[in-house]
Amino acid sequence: MDKWHKAASRFRTRRPLRGAGPAWLLEIGFAALVRLAGYLLIAAVLLIFYFLFSQARPLFGHTALWDFITGPRWLPVSEPPLFGILPFIVGSAWIVSWALALGVPLGLAVAVYLAEMAGPRVRSLAGPLLTTLAGIPSVVYGVIGLLVVAPWVARLLSLPTGLTGLTAGTVLALMIVPTVATLSEEAIRSVPEEYREAALAMGATPFQARWTVLIPAASSGIAASVLLAMGRALGETMTVLMVGGGRLVLPTGLAVPMRTMTATLAVESAYAVHRSLHYAALFAMGLVLFAITFFITLAADRLLQRAKRGVGQT
């Protein structure tokens, strides 16, 4: 209540009763300002799309979009240059699939354990740890991958180099665990307790109530968490750049060096000559990445909306 008094007294002293004119203007001006800020967000999305597209356009005079996506070779500065990003798409696919295969089960296990089985002390221990895991910058993950995980992978699989898609995917798996865990835990927690009661009252064991009612009821939210994790893994740059191995050849397996679209952008956009075909090709790659993540986040958002509605309805 103290706050209120302070605020109220400030309000009295600041606003003597003046004429209506300037006050009226202030109201309109402020409303216009905030509206402008809101619309700026829409403008930002449109601008990102517009700039990616306009910078990428010169490429499509040289390489058609379809050839760009399915082309198996990327030789941007040779003569004549070849712009095919299939190796990077396949590289991303390998790395993201492995990251999800490893990270999603772990994240879900953490979510279910935290939502359903953990006591308050375990939860208060796990919370900050997961926050930290989510907060570690990706370049630090890259260092961990480079100095810790890669040597292990090389030794375990007796590979010539530990810098492979497998290594990158493994590190990414750790990065997405907190995303899956926190969002799925929230989804499970937001299922009304009545569902559990109803199931128990019908003779379900607590275990059955959890797995046949609660978790299925949270499935939209859980699926959204997986999609968001996938988006994050797909857009992740530094880790895959540092530990992916960076080979330009179409990868035929997981345990070989490979490169993703993001890593290519990070390496090459620093030196591509402005307004060259190479520069345009990099923006085209950005556009492809933008489009993929756009649809992933859109789908995740749909699922979250559905989860909200499903629970809110009675």
Next chain:
Amino acid sequence: MNRFHERAVNALLTVLFWLVIGTTAGLILFIAARGIKGMSWEFVSAMPRDRGLAGGVLPAIVGTLVLTSGTALVTVPLGVLAGVYLTEYARPGPAVRLVNLAIVNLAGVPSIVYGLFGLAVFVLSLRLGPSLAAASLTLGVMTLPVVVTATREALAAVPVAYREAAYALGASRRQVILTHVLPYAKSGIVGGSLLGLSRAMGETAPILVTGVAFWLPRLPTGPASRFMALPYHLYIIATQVPGMPPARIWATALTLLGLVMALNFAAAGLRRYGKGG
């Protein structure tokens, strides 16, 4: 038999849970233990020498702090205003749906794509060149969705009775927002913004092409100057400098992690405080 499989599943969950928690704790302790070995007063307070092989990382620390402040300058005012628009002014309709869609999608765009955007718009089209200003603007746009979302949540948590009391005294909408609603929601907004900024602070990809430099052993002089930053410095010394002692790499990683986590936990504390009071 039934109960046996229930126990097996529960045991598996428990094992996986502690595996994740143990790995996380181990990871943090590992970075801390390795990093402390390379840490010294000189390391955090001196200019680098000999391609980073000797000396300290002061310009990278300062660069990161200045860059993050610049990002805050861009993203907080815009994000808070947009959040105010969405909670206090906008009526549900196509405009709000579009803005929501925009927020969701901005949050999903990979950071390297923000880098490309910043390169095309701020560095080249607006002719800012690779600079602190261009990098701050780029990271600022990237952080917007976090700030807007935090602002919205904080504003939505302001009790209706509190607003009504102010309106009942004859305050206008603008006055109610500026003198009552925003002060009340302050800690939530600041906490959420710090969380977004802590992420921006650790980003490498967007600044890679908008102004960061590896070798610039002096402090940044103004918005048009190029700068060093910890994440990029870490990337370079870990991958591009042969013969770099691991202790220096870990010390740099620990410094970055320390700064990011300090901001991160300050954010979490503020948000909890905001919810409590």
Next chain:
Amino acid sequence: MDTGKIEIASLSCAFGSRQVLHDITLTLAGRCVTAIIGPSGSGKSTLLRCLNRMTDLVPDARVSGKIILDGTDILRREQDVVQLRQKVGMVFQKPNPFPRSVYDNVAYGPRIRGLRRRRELDRVVEEALRGAALWEEVRDRLHAPALSLSGGQQQRLCIARCLAVRPQVLLMDEPCSALDPAATAKIEDLITGLRRELTVVLVTHNLQQAARVSDHTVFLLDGELVEAGETATIFTRARDPRTDAYVTGRFG
């Protein structure tokens, strides 16, 4: 013998230090509708929840005494609560269908019990929906989401969901309090019809409802049993003046 008779002997229940039920001794006749009435906070719902051990879900609840169903004390430690709750179903105040299809809701109980054969499930679901007087209304949209039904239909769906496991006893905790009068009337008809099949124990604070649908009435006050008997007797010639005062609307 499966009579559905429930004998309650010196039942007490406390949540932490708060005593909610005091030494209740009572017999609920099988295949009848028994209404439990009393003002708010008198322990009606707690008594109901003791009957299928839903009180176990409250961490600091202590229940003592005996509740005999089918010749065994369901409060004894070795009682398998899962089996008990299959025999004693429960319908809640607010309709709480699971967020999936009508069919899946009704099939839930049989399925967790291991029934997988499609034909048999179909039969059980239809039977249960007929039993809950809902079949005609939903037969064409068995796979529509349960949450798309009206409130009254949802509550009957919850009843059908219980019936699908063929309980001997059905506990109902103010099942009509969230419903409009038309939906309430349907549920009341249904309760009257169910009496032939099973024992119904109904908690209600709607006295007219108790009078309309029940055979026996139990009046609780502050966790104590004041009076139990035939509904007609309770409502017209109560022995205890407190009962009389309550049913004639002088307090509560």
